[in-house]
Amino acid sequence: MNLTDQQIERYSRHILLQDVGVEGQEKIAAGRVLVIGAGGLGAPALLYLAAAGVGTLGVIDGDVVDLSNLQRQVIHFTDDVGRAKVESARAKIAQINPDVKVITHQAFFTEDNALEIIKDYDFIVDGTDNFPVKFLINDACVMGGKPFSHGGILRFEGQTFTHLPGTACYRCMFGSPPPPNAVPTCSQAGVLGAIAGMLGTIQAAETLKFLTGVGELLTDRLLTFNAKSMNFKTVNVRRRERCPVCGAHPTITELHESEQAACEFNPRQQ
Amino acid sequence: MGNIKVNDNDQQIATPIALTELIAINKVLQPDMVSVQVNGEFIDREAFGSTVIKDGDQVDFLYFMGGGAR
Ligand SMILES: [Zn+2]
Numbered sequence: 001m002n003l004t005d006q007q008i009e010r011y012s013r014h015i016l017l018q019d020v021g022v023e024g025q026e027k028i029a030a031g032r033v034l035v036i037g038a039g040g041l042g043a044p045a046l047l048y049l050a051a052a053g054v055g056t057l058g059v060i061d062g063d064v065v066d067l068s069n070l071q072r073q074v075i076h077f078t079d080d081v082g083r084a085k086v087e088s089a090r091a092k093i094a095q096i097n098p099d100v101k102v103i104t105h106q107a108f109f110t111e112d113n114a115l116e117i118i119k120d121y122d123f124i125v126d127g128t129d130n131f132p133v134k135f136l137i138n139d140a141c142v143m144g145g146k147p148f149s150h151g152g153i154l155r156f157e158g159q160t161f162t163h164l165p166g167t168a169c170y171r172c173m174f175g176s177p178p179p180p181n182a183v184p185t186c187s188q189a190g191v192l193g194a195i196a197g198m199l200g201t202i203q204a205a206e207t208l209k210f211l212t213g214v215g216e217l218l219t220d221r222l223l224t225f226n227a228k229s230m231n232f233k234t235v236n237v238r239r240r241e242r243c244p245v246c247g248a249h250p251t252i253t254e255l256h257e258s259e260q261a262a263c264e265f266n267p268r269q270q
Numbered sequence: 271m272g273n274i275k276v277n278d279n280d281q282q283i284a285t286p287i288a289l290t291e292l293i294a295i296n297k298v299l300q301p302d303m304v305s306v307q308v309n310g311e312f313i314d315r316e317a318f319g320s321t322v323i324k325d326g327d328q329v330d331f332l333y334f335m336g337g338g339a340r
Contacts, residue, residue, distance in 0.1 A: 131336050152335035159335040172312065174305050178334055183303055185336045222332060233278065235330045240312045 001026055007099065011053055024212040025053065029099070031211040034058035034121040036109050036137060038085040040186065040196030041151045041203060042127030043075035048204035050093040050100050054211070057093060058121055060105035061085040072193030109133055111255040114140035123210050124148035125203050129185055131177035136257050138163070138170035142246045143255070147210060149203040149218075153191050154184065156227040158199035160218065161237070162206045167219040171252075172240040195227055272325030289313065289321040289329075298331060305332040 003022060008015065011025045031054045035042045038061040049057055065073075065080040065088055073085075080088040086104035093102050105117060109128070114136060118124055124146055126137045134150065141148040145165045152159045163169050181188075202223070209215045220239070225232040245252045272285030276296060283295070289308070293301050306313045306321075307330040313321050323329060 129336060131334070134336070154335050157335060159333075173332055174334060175315065178303050182300070183334045183336060224333075224335075235277065235307070235332065236310060237307065237330075237332075238310050238312070242314070 001029055003029075007053070010097075010099075014052070019214040020212055024214065027213070028053050028208060028211050029055045031123070031207075032056040032058070032121045033123050033125065033207055033211075034060065034118060035125045035127055036060050036133075037127035037129065038073070038075060038089040039063075039069065039127055039129060040072045040153065040191065040193075041200040042125065043073040043089075044197045044200035045125050045127060045204045045207070046075055046089055046093060047096065048201060049207060050096045052204070052208055053097060053099055054207075055099075056101045056103060056121075058103040058105065058117070059086045059089050060107060060109055060117060061089075062106060062108040072191065072196040074197065109136065111136060111257040114255055115144055118144050118146050121146065123207050125207060126150050127200065127203070129187065131183070132257055135170060135177050136255060139245050139252060139255055142169050142171075143253075149206045151199050151203050153195050153199050154186060155189055156192055156195060157224065158195050158202075158227075159222065159224045160199055160202055160206075161222045162210070162218040164217065164219050166239070168237045168239040169243060169246045171245045172243045172247075173222060173237055175244075192227060198225070198227070274323060274326065275328040277330055285325045285327075286322045289318050289323055292323050292329065293318070293331075296331065300333075303334055306330065307332070 014020045014025050015022055033049055033054050035046050038059050063085050065076045065083050065085055067081050069076055075092050076088045084106050086106045090102045090104050093100055118140055124141055126134060126148060128134055147164045149162050150160055150170055206218055209217055220237055221234045222237050223234045241247055271282050274281050298304050309328050
């Protein structure tokens with residue numbers, strides 16, 4: 001594709017970057033990115049990806065905007081309370097950047113629609129809030145050979161890594177979902193709103209790095225930060241040979257949601 | 271005494287020490303939920319009890335973190 005004069009002006013701060021340039025901006029424009037969940041992480045990710053000029057942005061979320069979302073889900077405004085999140089997100093993206101084609105899926109990401117939905121995208125952003133779906137996204141992306149960005153936040157902390165086919169996956173690191181209620185989610189334990197912005201923005205940056213081929217992705221590394229100390233740490237992780245989904249002899253060969261595998265974990269003692 | 275690294279921080283500790291003991295000493299909040307790497311290799315949960323940490327080992331504790339959308 002050829003950029004118009006208006007697009008060259010709009011994206012001039014990208015184009016000025018030696019690593020990006022016109023060529024990189026064209027790669028961004030050709031990119032197809034799916035954001036799963038238009039919430040705390042998906043909201044900032046969508047805003048930056050839209051502003052960056054990602055050609056096609058898919059948004060999947062079955063929820064409607066709730067008043068308690070507005071403290072951190074910055075793509076939704078006060079007037080949007082009660083509106084479908086995907087519609088609210090679509091409206092903002094159109095205002096930020098009419099270049100972007102938005103595909104909305106007003107549904108939740110499930111074992112039945114997962115592979116069908118991700119197959120049309122180059123890169124997937126996990127912006128979901130619960131472990132069964134995070135594992136489902138991991139398994140679907142591993143099986144479908146799709147790169148994705150994982151993200152999790154809680155209280156003052158955030159955690160993220162990027163998966164490319166062949167690099168460590170979520171199950172390499174964590175095996176299987178914790179039993180229900182063993183590990184709190186944001187809706188149970190709270191989260192500082194800006195943490196969602198920090199993490200979702202890291203995920204957007206990883207997406208843009210993937211699309212342009214710039215830099216080193218956060219693969220085989222788990223980044224965690226704690227905003228109380230503002231310490232960022234990366235732990236090198238290695239793909240697990242015995243990983244149940246990406247290992248040498250996978251035992252998970254089809255998708256099953258809320259596969260809690262409670263037998264692997266003992267209930268919490270405290 | 272031995273010197274090990276736990277999540278990149280130096281720790282002086284009597285080695286060898288059982289991994290389960292190291293988890294207890296480090297006051298890991300939910301020992302049943304933590305993922306552990308020793309020298310860059312993940313340890314199967316069932317092997318926590320039989321894994322021994324030696325002088326110079328590098329141990330990483332990884333914690334579940336959910337949250338995002340709702
Ligand atoms: Zn794996």
